[in-house]
Amino acid sequence: MEFLFIPPALIFILSYFKISRTLMAFIASTIFFGVIYTITHPFVNEYFFVDKLSGFILSVSSIVAVAVFVSMIDLPKRINLKEKSIKRFYRFFAVFWIGIIISILSNNIGLYWVGLEFATLSTVYMIKVKVSKEANIEAWRYLIVGAIAISLILFGIILIYASSKGALGEEAMNFYAFIHNTKKINDYLFELGFLFVIIGMFIKMGFFPMNLWLADIERASIYQVGALFSGILESAIILGFFRFSEIEKNINYSHLIGIGYTYILITLFFVSFLIYRAKDFVRLFSLSGIEHMGLIALFWISGGYFAALLHFAAHAFMKPALFISSQILEQNKKYIFKGTLKNINKFAAFMIAAMFLGIISLPPSPMFFSEIYGFKAMIDVAKDSNYFFLMIGGIIILLLLLSIIFYRFVHIYQDMLYTGTEKEKKIYKSEIVAILILFISTALLLLPQSFEFIEGIMK
């Protein structure tokens, strides 16, 4: 497992010297040696825990991280950044990466939080790397809101620890021990803690009432920050949600369903209309990220593990690819959709279009399959519940909201392809390679072997 920390540590050290961005991308790619070794040697100890779920999320986030490093090779050609700022960006990216790895593999809920806090704080400077007044304001905003969210998570974690310390002793901080001893836990205190934890997590993922804060931040910073948020940071958060909600499921499933469904439906209601009014790619993708995180959470709590994990992986690959594509699409003007797909490299245009339509679950996107299985799981839950009509009503409203988003994306796609004037656009090799990595990863999800593997994760 220690191998996993070598590439980020090396990047951190090298960021103090004259840097070669290609070398940095190469060093980042060596993470796969560590990933392969770790996932083929699962273990549990007091602080770390490698199972199929964490191995899967670690692999997905590592692929995204490498793609982001590759996309940064030609970044100075796109945005005017000082060498010093780029160095600092790499430094904080390395700290962010270490935090995420700790979070994903932690068995200890406290350590999970420490990793998440590391990742949150290091992102602050990554937002600030772009020299503009907006970036400065958003960095401050991220620091405060992110810190509040993370504090709420810690507050919940302390209450959860208190709920089980009497029964589990020093093991009261271990996810593994928790999942196997849910009957010994103080229910009320755990649920109180769980409520704080999910509110903190939902704030961090941009759920209601914080729908716009992530979109504004991603708009103000460089495109790679949006890619990191949607592909890596949210992976670590959603993993925490998976683990905590599994415990809550054994304690009081009806509470989990009630809170989860209500909160996510309200979020999706606001997000669908915000997407309808979105005027630029970054906000559009950011808001769509909130929608997908909501769907993943819904599928998971409904027991559709396969659907949730497939949707998670597809989103983690496609969304960063779209954020990286935004720097190609928006190179002439930011607040315009018309004609953005015209006059660019045909291969790149194909990949961008495929991702753009894939994110709204148009077949053969992996999201198409995940949504089918996910909605099936939701209907199964409704059938077993005492509130059948209420839940079916909720599912119908959800489908209506998704159709608004679908309509908007298709409309924008038509604008991108068929309207507007043809302007000269530049596209760099590193951008194509980064998008290609994510495109191939998404396509690989469609293999029967991938389906089998994902299905086996929670068995």
Add this chain to the structure above:
Amino acid sequence: MINVLIGFFTATLITSLFTNRLFRLYLWYGINSLILGLIGIVMGKIYNLTELVIMGIVTIVVKFLIIPLVLKKITFRFKISRDITPIIKIQYLTILVPVVLVFTYYLITPVLKTFSTHPNFVAISISSLFLSLLLIMEHKRMIAKIVGFLFMENALFLLGIVSTNGMPMLIELGIFFDLMMFILIINLLFKYQGE
């Protein structure tokens, strides 16, 4: 003894809600942290937990001595205005504070018998969290919001002490390290503000 200290802990937090000068806010934060450190030391002595005593001492050194000084230095260095008049009027605050306190007592009622310490302590630490959130919301200036966040950290630490007799040492150290990184990031943000 702990009753008195926790009373003062809440009192300093409530007072800071009504403060409209920045250095006075730092002062209340420092005193709040000092009391928190003392609570840790006293509880460590009562329950014979050396870890808690050490964390209490570290809290006093870092949060009572170092952080207020660093914040003061940042204020001078970046010429930050010291007027931090809250946007919520005092008459509303005087209503909100008791409401928060009563609400948290209500929230904790079902688990009154769970804790080895007095359940009031847990209620106070949860109410401190809400009061710190109120402190963050009532100020427009970023530096006051930051102090609000630091108060929130204190509330978390208090909850850790009174509800679980202290979190494991490694996690506490991790939290301290994060706090130091938080201060470092603030410094960086101010430093490169105009770049």
